[in-house]
Amino acid sequence: MSESLPKLLLRRSEAGRGAALWGREAQPHFGRAFDRLLADRVLTERAPATTWPPCRTCDAGCGPRAIAEIDGRFVAECPEDHACDTVLAPHEVRSFAIDPEALVRLIAAATGLPGTPFMVTEGAWMLGRTPTTGRAIVLVLDPVAGRDPDLVALVRAEAPVGCPVTVLLPSGMEHADMRRLTTAGFHAIPALDALAGAAGPAFALDGASLEPTPAREPKVILRAGARSIVLFGRTVKLSQRRFLVAQTIAAAASRRAIASRRDIERALYGNRSVDDRLVADAVRDLREAIAPALPDGIAPADFVQTRSNQGYALGVEHDLIRLDP
Numbered sequence: 232m233s234e235s236l237p238k239l240l241l242r243r244s245e246a247g248r249g250a251a252l253w254g255r256e257a258q259p260h261f262g263r264a265f266d267r268l269l270a271d272r273v274l275t276e277r278a279p280a281t282t283w284p285p286c287r288t289c290d291a292g293c294g295p296r297a298i299a300e301i302d303g304r305f306v307a308e309c310p311e312d313h314a315c316d317t318v319l320a321p322h323e324v325r326s327f328a329i330d331p332e333a334l335v336r337l338i339a340a341a342t343g344l345p346g347t348p349f350m351v352t353e354g355a356w357m358l359g360r361t362p363t364t365g366r367a368i369v370l371v372l373d374p375v376a377g378r379d380p381d382l383v384a385l386v387r388a389e390a391p392v393g394c395p396v397t398v399l400l401p402s403g404m405e406h407a408d409m410r411r412l413t414t415a416g417f418h419a420i421p422a423l424d425a426l427a428g429a430a431g432p433a434f435a436l437d438g439a440s441l442e443p444t445p446a447r448e449p450k451v452i453l454r455a456g457a458r459s460i461v462l463f464g465r466t467v468k469l470s471q472r473r474f475l476v477a478q479t480i481a482a483a484a485s486r487r488a489i490a491s492r493r494d495i496e497r498a499l500y501g502n503r504s505v506d507d508r509l510v511a512d513a514v515r516d517l518r519e520a521i522a523p524a525l526p527d528g529i530a531p532a533d534f535v536q537t538r539s540n541q542g543y544a545l546g547v548e549h550d551l552i553r554l555d556p
C-alpha cells in the first residue's frame with residue numbers, strides 16, 4: 232500500500248462531481264476503516280462495472296468490452312479475439328462514488344474544527360476556523376474552483392474581516408493560480424501536503440502546515456548597485472570581478488543549483504575562451520575577500536564550496552539568499 236486511504240480519497244476527489252474510487256485501488260484498503268467510510272456515506276458502492284476498456288493487444292481495434300460473468304468469474308470479452316479476454320478479480324468490477332460533502336465534513340471533524348463546513352463555490356468548502364489562531368481553512372477539491380479568478384473574493388466574503396486564511400489546493404495547480412491566492416495574503420498549500428499522515432488521526436489536517444512559517448531573514452544579500460555582499464549582517468565591498476563571481480554563485484544557489492565553471496567564465500569573460508585556472512583563481516580571491524565577514528566556525532571553503540566536476544555552491548539554504556538590484 233503506497234498511499235494512505237485519506238490521501239487516495241483526496242486525490243480522487245479532485246476529479247470533481249462524479250469522483251469515484253475503483254476497486255483495484257480500494258482493495259488494499261478494504262477493512263474496518265473502509266467499512267466505516269461506507270457506513271458514513273463518504274463512499275457509496277456503485278453497480279458493478281458492465282464494460283471494460285478496449286484491450287491493448289488485439290489488432291482488430293475493438294471498442295469497450297462487455298463484462299460477462301462466466302462460471303462465477305468476470306471476463307472482459309474481446310469481440311474480435313477471445314485470446315485477448317481479460318479475467319477480472321471480483322474487486323476489479325467494484326467501484327465507489329465519493330461524496331465530497333461527506334469527505335469534507337470528515338476532514339473538518341477529524342481536524343477539530345468547530346462548526347459545519349459549507350460550500351464557498353462549487354468544489355470549494357469553508358472547513359471552519361482553527362480554535363487556536365482563528366484562521367479560516369478553505370479546502371478546494373475541484374481544480375476548476377482553484378482556477379476561478381473569483382475564488383479570492385468568494386472566500387473573503389465568507390471569512391470575517393482581517394481573518395487569516397489558508398487555502399488547501401488540489402495537486403497540479405498552475406503557478407499563476409497559486410500566486411493569485413498568495414498575493415491576496417492567503418496561505419496556499421497543496422491539500423495532500425496538509426494531511427497529517429500516520430502521526431495524527433486519519434483524515435486530520437496537520438495543524439502546523441495550516442499556519443504559514445514566517446519569512447526567514449536572509450543570511451546572504453547581494454547588492455548589485457553597491458557592489459557589496461552582506462554576510463550574516465556584515466557588509467563587504469567587493470571588486471567588480473569578485474562581485475560577478477559572488478553574484479553568479481549566489482544566483483545559482485538561490486535556485487538550488489550549482490554554478491558551473493562555465494557560468495562564472497561567462498560572467499567574467501563573456502564568450503572568450505580562457506584558461507580554466509582563471510575561474511579557480513577568481514573563486515579563491517572571493518573566498519579571501521569574504522573570509523573576515525564569516526562567523527566563527529565557517530571556513531571560506533565551506534561557505535563557497537567547490538563541487539568537483541560540477542562547479543560551486545553556497546553553504547547556506549537557498550531561501551536565505553537574496554539578490555538586490
Ligand SMILES: [Zn+2]
Pocket residue numbers: 285286289291292293309310311312315
Ligand atoms: Zn480486442
